[in-house]
Amino acid sequence: MPDGELSVWVVDDDKSLRWVLEKALRQAGMETRSFDRAEHLLEAIGHDRPDVLITDVRMPGMDGIALLNRVSRSCPDLPIIVITAHTDLDHAVAAYQGGAFEYLPKPFDLDEAIELVRKAARKNGRPASRDTAKEAEKIPMLIGKAPAMQEVFRAIGRLARSSITVLITGESGTGKELVARALHQHSPRADKPFIVLNTAAIASELLESELFGHERGAFTGADSRRIGRFEQADGGTLFLDEIGDMSPALQTRMLRVLAESEFFRVGGQALIQVDVRVIAATNQDLARAVKEHRFREDLFHRLNVIRIHTPPLRQRREDIPSLLEHYLTDAARELGAAAKTINPEAMDILRAYDWPGNVRQLVNATRRLTVTAAGGVISALDIPEDLGGKSSGKGAFQEWTQSLAHWAEQQLNDQDRSPLLDAALPEFERTLIRIALNQAKGRRQDAAKLLGWGRNTLTRKIKSLELD
Numbered sequence: 507m508p509d510g511e512l513s514v515w516v517v518d519d520d521k522s523l524r525w526v527l528e529k530a531l532r533q534a535g536m537e538t539r540s541f542d543r544a545e546h547l548l549e550a551i552g553h554d555r556p557d558v559l560i561t562d563v564r565m566p567g568m569d570g571i572a573l574l575n576r577v578s579r580s581c582p583d584l585p586i587i588v589i590t591a592h593t594d595l596d597h598a599v600a601a602y603q604g605g606a607f608e609y610l611p612k613p614f615d616l617d618e619a620i621e622l623v624r625k626a627a628r629k630n631g632r633p634a635s636r637d638t639a640k641e642a643e644k645i646p647m648l649i650g651k652a653p654a655m656q657e658v659f660r661a662i663g664r665l666a667r668s669s670i671t672v673l674i675t676g677e678s679g680t681g682k683e684l685v686a687r688a689l690h691q692h693s694p695r696a697d698k699p700f701i702v703l704n705t706a707a708i709a710s711e712l713l714e715s716e717l718f719g720h721e722r723g724a725f726t727g728a729d730s731r732r733i734g735r736f737e738q739a740d741g742g743t744l745f746l747d748e749i750g751d752m753s754p755a756l757q758t759r760m761l762r763v764l765a766e767s768e769f770f771r772v773g774g775q776a777l778i779q780v781d782v783r784v785i786a787a788t789n790q791d792l793a794r795a796v797k798e799h800r801f802r803e804d805l806f807h808r809l810n811v812i813r814i815h816t817p818p819l820r821q822r823r824e825d826i827p828s829l830l831e832h833y834l835t836d837a838a839r840e841l842g843a844a845a846k847t848i849n850p851e852a853m854d855i856l857r858a859y860d861w862p863g864n865v866r867q868l869v870n871a872t873r874r875l876t877v878t879a880a881g882g883v884i885s886a887l888d889i890p891e892d893l894g895g896k897s898s899g900k901g902a903f904q905e906w907t908q909s910l911a912h913w914a915e916q917q918l919n920d921q922d923r924s925p926l927l928d929a930a931l932p933e934f935e936r937t938l939i940r941i942a943l944n945q946a947k948g949r950r951q952d953a954a955k956l957l958g959w960g961r962n963t964l965t966r967k968i969k970s971l972e973l974d
Contacts, residue, residue: 512536512627515556517547517573518589519565527560530616536623544568548576555581558607558626560619563590585626589614611656648684649829652822654815658685661814666692671764673749673809674787676816679866682787683747685814690743695783698742703735706748714756715772718763724773734771736763740780749809750790750801757802764808784809819861819868826857829865833872841876851886859894936971939964 514536516527524540531538539556541547545567547559559577563570574586585607607626610619650656662685665672672689674682683702690700708716715724719734735744752760763769768779786809795801819826830848838845848856861867871893879888889895910930917926938957946952954964968974 512558512623513556514538514558514560514623515547515550516540516560517542517544517565517570518560518562519543520562523562526616527619530620531623534620534623544570544573547573551577551581555584557585558623559584559586560623561586561588563588587619587622587626589619611651611653648681648688649832650822650825651828652817652825654817654822655825658814658816661812662688662692665689665812667694669693669695669783671783671809671811672785673792673811673813674785674816675792675813676787676789677818677864678789679864680816680818681865682816683745685816686743686745686785686787689785690745690783693743693783695742699739700743700745701735701739702745702747704747706751710753710756713752714759717756718759718769718771718778719774720772721774724771728773731771736769736780736782737778739782741782743783743785746784746786748788749786750788750792750795754802757805761802761805761808764805819864823857826861826868827853829868830856830872833869834876836869837872837876841873843876844882846876846879846882846884848884849886852884852889855886855889855894855896932971935967936973939967939971939973 512535514531516524516531516538518524518527518540519542521542524542528538528540539550541550542565544561544565547561548568561570561573568576570588570590574588577584577586587608587610589610589612608622610622648655648659650658672686674685676682686702687700690696703716705713715728715732715734717734717736719732719737720728722728722731759769763780763782764784767781768777770777792801792806792810796803796806819829827848830853834848835845837843856871863870874890875884875888878890879885886895914926914930917929939953942953942956943950945956950964950968951961954961957964959967
C-alpha cells in the first residue's frame with residue numbers, strides 16, 4: 507500500500523504532540539486527522555475509518571485503553587498504536603491484551619513512529635482479539651522508564667496469553683525472577699502454580715531429586731516418596747534460575763523433559779507426564795558456554811526460544827530515583843518507620859553510583875539508609891562510601907557531634923550550669939585555633955585562612971582566649 511494512500515488518525519489531548527505528529531505524517535505522504543478526545547473519534551469512526559489509529563493512554567474522559575477495547579470490537583482489523591508517557595508494565599500488558607499493534611513510550615523518535623505506522627499498514631490488521639475482562643495483576647516492583655526496560659515490558663506484553671519457553675539473561679540482581687513472575691501472571695497459566703528453583707543453590711547430587719522427585723528407598727535417606735518441582739508445577743510455570751550451573755548429566759535429563767514432557771522419578775519405574783512451561787534464567791553467556799562444551803547446544807536451543815535481557819542498573823540510571831522512592835516506602839513499611847525522602851545532592855550521588863549488585867543492592871541500600879540516616883531526609887552526608895559517598899571523615903564527625911550532644915545533655919541537667927554557648931564556644935575556638943596553628947607551623951596568616959578568618963581576627967581571638 508503506497509504511503510500516499512494511508513490515512514492515519516491521532517487521538518491525544520496534547521495539542522503540541524498532535525501538531526508534531528500531523529506534520530511528520532504529512533511529510534511522509536500520509537493523510538492525517540486528529541482528535542483531542544476519544545469520544546470525538548468514536549463519533550467519526552461511525553462514518554469513516556483510517557488505515558492506522560494512534561492513541562494516547564491518559565486523556566480526559568475515556569482513556570486510551572478503553573478506546574482500544576471499543577475500537578477493537580467495532581473495527582477488528584484496524585491496527586492501533588498506543589503511545590504514553592506513563593511507561594509501566596500494566597499499561598504495556600493492557601495495551602497488547604487489548605489488541606494493540608504496538609506500544610510506543612514517550613518520548614519517541616518521529617522516524618521510528620513513521621516506520622511503525624508503515625509496518626502497521628503493511629500488516630493490514632492486528633493480532634486476534636484477546637479477552638481483557640480479567641484485569642492484569644500488578645507487578646509493582648517492575649519499574650522503569652528507561653528504553654532498555656521498555657523493551658522488557660514490550661516483550662512481556664507480546665508474550666501475554668502465551669506459554670512459550672523463555673530464557674531470561676542478565677547480571678545478578680537485575681530482576682530476572684520478577685520478569686518470570688510477570689510472564690506467568692500474564693499467561694493462560696496465571697491461576698496455576700509458579701514454582702521457583704535456584705539450581706546454583708542446591709548441591710548437584712541433590713538437584714536431580716529436587717527437579718524430578720524420588721521414590722522411597724531410591725538412595726540412603728529417601729524414607730518416603732518425594733514430589734519434585736516439575737510435578738509441583740504441573741499446569742503452571744517452573745522458573746529455573748542460574749540454569750548455566752547445571753551439570754552435564756542433568757542437562758541431558760532436562761532436555762528430554764523439555765522435548766517429551768515426561769520423566770522418571772529418581773529410583774522410579776513409572777513414567778510421569780507433565781504440562782509445564784519452563785522459564786530459565788542465567789547471568790552467564792550460555793552461547794560461550796556451548797562453545798566451551800560446558801553447556802549442551804541442543805538444550806540451549808530448547809531454552810532460547812524467546813530471550814529477554816534484563817539491563818543492569820548502570821544502564822538505566824534514569825530509573826534510579828523512582829526505584830529509590832518505591833523501595834524506601836517498602837523499607838519503611840517493613841521496618842515500621844516513617845518513609846524517608848532523598849535530597850537532590852544525595853540523589854545525584856546515588857544516580858552516579860554504578861550499583862554492581864543492581865536492583866537487589868539498591869533494595870538493601872534503602873533498608874540500610876532507612877535505619878542509619880538521621881531525620882526524615884537523606885542527605886549526602888548519609889550516603890556511605892561503599893555507595894559512592896564522599897570520604898570526608900563523616901564517621902569521626904558524627905562521633906564528635908554525638909559527644910557534644912551528650913555533654914550538652916549533662917550540662918542541662920546541672921542546676922549550677924552556665925549558659926551552654928558561654929561554656930562551649932571558647933573551648934571550641936581554642937581547639938580549632940591550636941589545630942590550625944599547628945597545621946600552619948605557627949604562621950598566623952596561613953592559620954587564619956584555614957579558619958576562614960582574617961589575620962587581625964585571629965590575633966584578637968588568640969589574645970582574648972589567652973592562647974599566647
